[in-house]
Amino acid sequence: MSHIRAVFKTLKRKGRRALIPFITAGDPDLETTKQLIFSIEKSGGDILELGVPFSDPLADGPTIQASSQRALKNGVNLEKILALVEEIRPKVKMPIVLMSYYNPLFRFGLERLADYSREIGVDGFIIPDLPVEEGDNWLRIAKSRGIDTIFLVAPTTSSSRAYKIARKSTGFIYYVSLTGVTGARERLPEGLIESLTRLRKITKKPIAVGFGISSPEHIKMLTPYADGLIVGSAIVRLIERAKDLEDACTKVSRFVSSLADAL
Amino acid sequence: MEKIINLPDRSGHFGIYGGKYVPETLMPLLSELEGAYKEAKRDPEFKRELSYYLKNYVGRPSPLYFAKRLTDYLGGAKIYLKREDLNHTGAHKINNTIGQALLSRRMGKRRVIAETGAGQHGVATATACALLGLECVVYMGEEDIKRQAMNVFRMKTLGAEVIPVRQGSCTLKDAINEAIRDWVTNVRTTYYLIGSVVGPHPYPMMIRDFQSIIGIETKRQILKIEGRLPDYIIACVGGGSNSMGIFYPFRNDNVKFIGVEAGGLGLETGKHSATLSAGEVGILHGAMSYLLQTEDGQITPTHSIAPGLDYPGVGPEHSYYKDKNLAIYTTVTDDEALEAFYLLSRIEGLIPALESAHAVSYAIKLAPKLSRDEIIVVNLSGRGDKDLDIVFKKRDESH
Numbered sequence: 156m157s158h159i160r161a162v163f164k165t166l167k168r169k170g171r172r173a174l175i176p177f178i179t180a181g182d183p184d185l186e187t188t189k190q191l192i193f194s195i196e197k198s199g200g201d202i203l204e205l206g207v208p209f210s211d212p213l214a215d216g217p218t219i220q221a222s223s224q225r226a227l228k229n230g231v232n233l234e235k236i237l238a239l240v241e242e243i244r245p246k247v248k249m250p251i252v253l254m255s256y257y258n259p260l261f262r263f264g265l266e267r268l269a270d271y272s273r274e275i276g277v278d279g280f281i282i283p284d285l286p287v288e289e290g291d292n293w294l295r296i297a298k299s300r301g302i303d304t305i306f307l308v309a310p311t312t313s314s315s316r317a318y319k320i321a322r323k324s325t326g327f328i329y330y331v332s333l334t335g336v337t338g339a340r341e342r343l344p345e346g347l348i349e350s351l352t353r354l355r356k357i358t359k360k361p362i363a364v365g366f367g368i369s370s371p372e373h374i375k376m377l378t379p380y381a382d383g384l385i386v387g388s389a390i391v392r393l394i395e396r397a398k399d400l401e402d403a404c405t406k407v408s409r410f411v412s413s414l415a416d417a418l
Numbered sequence: 419m420e421k422i423i424n425l426p427d428r429s430g431h432f433g434i435y436g437g438k439y440v441p442e443t444l445m446p447l448l449s450e451l452e453g454a455y456k457e458a459k460r461d462p463e464f465k466r467e468l469s470y471y472l473k474n475y476v477g478r479p480s481p482l483y484f485a486k487r488l489t490d491y492l493g494g495a496k497i498y499l500k501r502e503d504l505n506h507t508g509a510h511k512i513n514n515t516i517g518q519a520l521l522s523r524r525m526g527k528r529r530v531i532a533e534t535g536a537g538q539h540g541v542a543t544a545t546a547c548a549l550l551g552l553e554c555v556v557y558m559g560e561e562d563i564k565r566q567a568m569n570v571f572r573m574k575t576l577g578a579e580v581i582p583v584r585q586g587s588c589t590l591k592d593a594i595n596e597a598i599r600d601w602v603t604n605v606r607t608t609y610y611l612i613g614s615v616v617g618p619h620p621y622p623m624m625i626r627d628f629q630s631i632i633g634i635e636t637k638r639q640i641l642k643i644e645g646r647l648p649d650y651i652i653a654c655v656g657g658g659s660n661s662m663g664i665f666y667p668f669r670n671d672n673v674k675f676i677g678v679e680a681g682g683l684g685l686e687t688g689k690h691s692a693t694l695s696a697g698e699v700g701i702l703h704g705a706m707s708y709l710l711q712t713e714d715g716q717i718t719p720t721h722s723i724a725p726g727l728d729y730p731g732v733g734p735e736h737s738y739y740k741d742k743n744l745a746i747y748t749t750v751t752d753d754e755a756l757e758a759f760y761l762l763s764r765i766e767g768l769i770p771a772l773e774s775a776h777a778v779s780y781a782i783k784l785a786p787k788l789s790r791d792e793i794i795v796v797n798l799s800g801r802g803d804k805d806l807d808i809v810f811k812k813r814d815e816s817h
Contacts, residue, residue, distance in 0.1 A: 257439055286438060309445075311606075331441075334602060
């Protein structure tokens, strides 16, 4: 069983959901990212989603776009992010999932990436512009190295398609809560609970929900219907507004704790 | 030259290129679009309406003009110009926008979004939407809005809303990103009208088909005038829609295709838009194709004097043609294009678009090396009125 699945299983036994915080690697620099990862784990994060910045993040809203730009400005790339994971891996228990658009991964070399990931302990990948139809090559490479590939299901996905995606997805299934881009929102979209209930009937694999989830109230409303809750932009926004590294860690810790308490 | 069968394959690939690399939210819509397009293609009523507008509104067929003075001046092969510059709105773009706007209406999507770099595709989309009574929203980079004030005003006059894009490099690729974000958000009500043979399947195929009217007419016209097919077809390549449109109907004929990319200030300077000549394979805007990118897979800024060529990607079918040697891809610099711009203006009284001037420039190099009984067709994809401002400023700089 993969590290990710093991975490879901352990949590389930305790009757808990997985909190999956997202931050962009290298925003604003890799030292901050390192300290934030420690803070997130200490405050109750169960799985870390670490964003690989890309020049053209077309599934992301303004908050994560801006964080990618900040990271790229400082010369962050996949190689440096993997080196960071290697460095912190012995000190961090959470599974680490990289979120990346396909092109930086493709350029790095898929086999090289998968070999490297296994060696240093990257547990999985979320690739928002790689639908199942195009994913077979990567999936084969990742599977043979024991690395999970988390595919996404959206509100526009039909049941038969969701079934196909669920079968291919490993680790967990990422349910996109709304038709739109990432970004913190005041309210949860209408029909979300019904959609999660429908998806639940299709698959036994863990379902994590993301996009727009930005407060302890949202988490409370969704815990009965999902196995994992992904919070990104709301955290990235705190980092953007922080005065310095220490301030960023304090704010993010406090926020992640409040989310964990709501689980 | 080896020629080809029918592509893309069922999954939307041209060899390894193309495909559908988009967020899951859009996947069901792409299937819906593919189905609607297939159905429309078989529907005689759709075909009739499209050809009605192409004839009576766009002004097709566009002439195939023998450039006698240019031919005599160069003293080699005969040069013919396919006069896409005579179309309504001044370029080939309208062939595609009318086709897709009709499709959008047929699918019941009354809101159309588009991206534009210099504004040509934006104007052609705004025009087609005005014609068919559709709502039109155009995304345009803030930098481009500053450089192309007249085209912004033209779109607004046609009733379109122009939304400035302040993300990334504030140019065409960012306008595409923003249009895709709008599309992901409003997918149920909105039609994304892409302007070149790029994007996820079925766009590259569909846009190629709509632009193929250029090649279909050219074939008929040259056979009528010369009684034979040309030896060469030359067209500029940005995203690659005018070139694919004129090449495609000749794909099984013994005709050499030459695609001319924007060499900008020279390939060695890094300031160019020569994706096929200097790029590497990658994934952007929904398709696998050649891209201008860094070692890390980040997309790099591009440059060309011709705004319509200023894009870091290229249509996947061109990438396939390149690998299979089905076409030759070469480059022409800003300065060479500008020289051709002046030469064609003075010798034929035709002011070409700076994009088309790239193709003309290559013909000027090639023709003298060929014999007088050989034939070159150049796709004059657009007229140059839109570029007078750029050329005027350039002249100021050099004086």
